[in-house]
Amino acid sequence: METLNVALDERSYPIHIGSGLLSRPELLLPHIKQKKVVVVSNETVAPLYLERLCATLASGGIEVLPVILPDGEKFKTWETLNLIFDGLLAERCERSTILIALGGGVIGDMGGFAAACYQRGMPFIQVPTTLLSQVDSSVGGKTAINHPMGKNMIGAFYQPKLVLADILTLDTLPDRELKAGLAEVIKYGLIRDPEFFDWLEVNLDKLLARDQSALVYAVQRSCANKAEVVAADERESGERALLNLGHTFGHAIETGMGYGEWLHGEAVAAGTLIAAELSCALGWIEAPTVARIERIFVRAGLPVISPALGVDRYLELMSHDKKVQDGKLRLVLLQGIGKAVVSDAASKEQIAAAVEIRCTAAGRN
């Protein structure tokens, strides 16, 4: 087992990464002071892992109150969030009751946001069961739900007490979701860790074949990158925005296609190629670098061509982005593999042109 620390003073917390962690009571029990916990999960994950988690907690005399939500990004709404509040109130959960989010990014985001709001804040634990949530969304305290006009528009910065990433849970992950998770793994290489990018080029096939030690390494290195960034800039006033490489375009794709049509990682992959294309148009990276980025996403089975929503629709969707400041769209762009910057240097015309290029099936290669 690897353990990392997210250093945020009194809000610091550990991330445990390894195989079979769900079955180890000594990792969970020290964090739980009460006799009952609420576990928020979904209809897909609960049948697979809820029983195991319950058994582990039962060994410490702790009862589980399950709140099982429908599965999918399209349920990341007020209405579903209210199901959590209904459950918490019906079970008379207290301000000090612990909520455990058992599932992927949607469950983590909604469970975390519910914990942030219930009685103005109850403690929570992230138990991510998808690659995407293990390497990204479970770490760093971003919680949210979607609004019809924009993804993750309503939420809170709210840190968990613990993140438990059990690599064994990836065994049951559908291939498509494994690949989607790789988009965020590759992202860390692109924005700040060129050695990790090299490692990924060498070891991508092992990850796709679910080699346990390769997965543990990729999750641990991704989380280490994320923990460093979050510790330096918890509320995204600076460096943390770099984690959103490909996300402004990606969120536009997710919202524009209808939540759940494209997986988040798929949209991020296609969006990253738009960002790379734009960085190239600005003269910051060379065409072969764009090609190299495209190649690793293609090898990971991820889309590199964006859906043809029309350039105007992209611009409209992106105008709601959280990084817009004084009416100017700030984008995460690349100055090389391992070097990202937040910039408003690109004109609307340049952005439109990059979107146009990456929406045509011809693409670059």
Next chain:
Amino acid sequence: METLNVALDERSYPIHIGSGLLSRPELLLPHIKQKKVVVVSNETVAPLYLERLCATLASGGIEVLPVILPDGEKFKTWETLNLIFDGLLAERCERSTILIALGGGVIGDMGGFAAACYQRGMPFIQVPTTLLSQVDSSVGGKTAINHPMGKNMIGAFYQPKLVLADILTLDTLPDRELKAGLAEVIKYGLIRDPEFFDWLEVNLDKLLARDQSALVYAVQRSCANKAEVVAADERESGERALLNLGHTFGHAIETGMGYGEWLHGEAVAAGTLIAAELSCALGWIEAPTVARIERIFVRAGLPVISPALGVDRYLELMSHDKKVQDGKLRLVLLQGIGKAVVSDAASKEQIAAAVEIRCTAAGRN
């Protein structure tokens, strides 16, 4: 004008209290960096004060985007909150746009909670226009909406950048609401400021007659008490809970009667008498002290007899209270005028007896 400071390190903020502050651009403009602000108000307050606020902001070249909500506690819901989010997104408000809450406690609680959640946090300013919101809810960063099963169950601790309490706005406040606000004013005397309680006994008629200098003094002294408590215990891990004298019973009355039937201050007044009755039953205060407390609330035109919901229903409603810990109800009780404590000393039977006594029209006097 009086200015107090809520000392919370980098989240510190000023409270300005005085007559005619809404017309003074120099108080607002330094806090506003952008060319537009969102003002959240309601159908009652907006016709009275929105134009004045707009004129003040316009003198600094700042445009106002109004979001006008229906008026009343029964609209303190998800659905109404979503109207704010819809407005913010439709107007492309950014993470750095400022939201101004112009109105009473419901507007402040909902505007503040919307600001806490929109894009995970935008800055906001409180412009309270009722006595209750000026002396209590606008200060200290508690924001929330109600849930059918409990008042203020969903919310956030989220501090404003500034509180602007313009006493002139109390001129248009209905008598019933002025009186409701006095309940929270009297509370400060009861829990921690016996000299202020004495002052209130002497000056209550001036407050009821809306004497401006008496009102400024009462608001300023109430806010000074609140600011001290909040600075010492922002997230209610200790002393801050004392501010909830009468509130556990009061919330039960508000929820049990249907939100909006009893004004918050009315429910707090009746609830405070239950707390006083219980304190007396525990031998902590004498019967004449209960009578003295009853007398000032009666003089303020506030209810001192609670509605006959039935004792079981009170206990059921109170079981959702945010101060429940390990299944035990912790209540704010009195050990004298000016001295409150949080205690779980009262048995269920003693609580039931106190509720019973204070639900009968006979009361104590």
